[in-house]
Amino acid sequence: MTFRKYLVLVGVTVFAAAGDSLLSHGMKQTGSISVNHLQGVIFAVLNPWVAIGILLLLAFFATYMTALSWADLTYVLPATSLGYVLLALVARFVLHEHVSPLRWLGIALITGGVGFVAGGPELTKHPHTKSAEEKRAAVAATGVES
Amino acid sequence: MKSLYTWSAILAIVFASVVGDVLLARAMKQVGDVGALWRRSGLGTVIRRTLGNPYFLLGVTAMAVAFFSLLFALSWGDVSLVAPAAASLTFIGNAVAAKIFLHERVDRRRWIAAGLVAAGVALLAG
Numbered sequence: 001m002t003f004r005k006y007l008v009l010v011g012v013t014v015f016a017a018a019g020d021s022l023l024s025h026g027m028k029q030t031g032s033i034s035v036n037h038l039q040g041v042i043f044a045v046l047n048p049w050v051a052i053g054i055l056l057l058l059a060f061f062a063t064y065m066t067a068l069s070w071a072d073l074t075y076v077l078p079a080t081s082l083g084y085v086l087l088a089l090v091a092r093f094v095l096h097e098h099v100s101p102l103r104w105l106g107i108a109l110i111t112g113g114v115g116f117v118a119g120g121p122e123l124t125k126h127p128h129t130k131s132a133e134e135k136r137a138a139v140a141a142t143g144v145e146s
Numbered sequence: 147m148k149s150l151y152t153w154s155a156i157l158a159i160v161f162a163s164v165v166g167d168v169l170l171a172r173a174m175k176q177v178g179d180v181g182a183l184w185r186r187s188g189l190g191t192v193i194r195r196t197l198g199n200p201y202f203l204l205g206v207t208a209m210a211v212a213f214f215s216l217l218f219a220l221s222w223g224d225v226s227l228v229a230p231a232a233a234s235l236t237f238i239g240n241a242v243a244a245k246i247f248l249h250e251r252v253d254r255r256r257w258i259a260a261g262l263v264a265a266g267v268a269l270l271a272g
Contacts, residue, residue, distance in 0.1 A: 004181065020216075024225035027217060044217065057213075065196065066181070068174040073167055073244045074256050077237050078263070084230045097224050106269030110234055113262035116255050124251040 001122060008066050009079055015060035017083035021090045022053030028095075071122040078117035084110050148222055155219035159232040162212035164239040168247050169205030175248075176201065234263045 026049030044050050067076045088107050091097040177183070177195050184192050196202055219228045241260045244250040 069180040073171040106266040109266035113259035116259040
């Protein structure tokens with residue numbers, strides 16, 4: 001793991017938490033969407049908080065795809081779970097939602113789970129199958145697609 | 147009634163997310179290390195190779211379903227319940243799906259993490 005890769009994981013974490021928070025704030029302003037009035041979803045996107053939230057979630061998506069290109073899914077997801085703690089703090093202090101002690105404990109347990117995964121290797125090595133990089137190098141060297 | 151709506155939307159998010167995550171993870175493994183590819187062949191190649199991958203397109207479709215389920219859930223429930231509950235259940239579903247479909251080595255370390263997250267979700271729902 002290089003410093004650059006850690007930065008990508010931090011990006012996944014922060015963009016996801018910030019994007020979800022702005023979406024929540026915007027959707028509370030827009031009000032409940034009824035199944036009978038699905039056009040409400042279209043109008044929701046016109047709300048500036050929702051729009052900025054969507055932009056941040058696009059940034060999240062780009063960093064997430066980057067991380068998945070060199071790490072396991074079961075590594076990337078938990079390694080970026082510190083976002084839940086960030087979300088709880090934002091919900092409590094910015095959105096002024098009530099966060100009960102039990103929910104705080106739940107968030108602490110989830111964070112503990114993050115610690116377990118973060119200590120392990122980020123990518124499963126498959127000894128029998130060539131990685132995409134090796135295949136491409138072989139094709140580049142011989143000019144033949146295997 | 148409102149909480150029934152919220153949890154239905156959360157389950158929809160989880161199912162669509164697990165399907166999407168597995169497809170996207172497979173797509174990006176086929177694309178290869180994005181950083182290395184960018185330095186060698188430029189950003190255009192990274193984008194073309196990613197957008198041209200059929201697993202990526204299917205994965206994005208599943209994620210779009212998950213995203214609109216999230217919009218519904220957030221308009222009915224608190225962000226501090228919806229976001230962690232959906233994402234954490236997705237994480238457990240993903241641990242199982244990644245082992246089965248992506249053949250990732252989900253060792254004891256990763257299962258313990260899944261257990262802790264499951265307990266955390268139960269508390270968040272209470």
